[in-house]
Amino acid sequence: MIKVYLVDDQTLVRQGIRSLLELSEQVIVSGEAAGGQQALADLVAAEAATQPQVILMDIRMPGLSGIDTLAQLRAAGVNVPVMMLTTFDDHSSVMAALQQGASGYVLKDVALETLVEAITHVAGGGRWIQPAVTERMLQGLQQVETEFSSADQPEPLSDKELAVLRLMASGLSNREIASALFKSEGTVKNQVSTIMAKLGVRDRTRAVLKALETGWI
DSSP states (O other): OEEEEEEOSOHHHHHHHHHHHTTOSSEEEEEEESSHHHHHHHHHHSOGGGOOSEEEEESOOSSSOHHHHHHHHHHTTOOOOEEEEEOTTOHHHHHHHHHTTOOEEEETTOOHHHHHHHHHHHHTTOOBOOSSOOHHHHHHHTTSOOSSOTTSOOOOOOHHHHHHHHHHHTTOOHHHHHHHHTOOHHHHHHHHHHHHHHHTOSSHHHHHHHHHHHTOO
16 A cells, blocks of 8 residues: 655645545555645654655645645655646646656645556556646646746757656656666666766656657657
8 A cells, every 4th residue: 555645724625635545455545644844844854764765746736735734844855756736737846846856746636546547657666647748737837937048948858768768657667668768777867867968867766757849759
């Protein structure tokens, strides 16, 4: 069973997601909070054995937002994967959260099957970033401050590197990419490093964001 910690200031939403997850045999809600401060108090104080495997957190909350809570969790050494709960039109916040290290996002009206699949994928070390990003999300890229200049054109990627990049955007790990492309995990790891170097970024999420901005995926 995958232990999930819920963070949402709206009681009905939080209870609804808990009730939804209780229908699954793969996931258990191990705790919940009505805001960022409570989540910080619970998770920072928790010992490693009692930490959840995934944090499912509302991206917009009064007081301490989901993005700010994520940043403070990381600063406190809590490295549990965080998946953001969002709405369809909150594209700029989603991009900001991904840049802060969120492992992905799901819409608040997500179906149980998709939610469990996303949680399972993130718990296994993957990222839940949908390959078919909506036009609204792409427009949001232009509104979010990034650590690279959008005017800078990255070094072109080879066809093999683009294939790896597209699978990265689907949230696959190096091992999963290696299996899909019939390569060794070491080869994929080297290609991922080369891709990030060419794009001028330091992690996989920023590589995907940069590729989206340039229209490569």
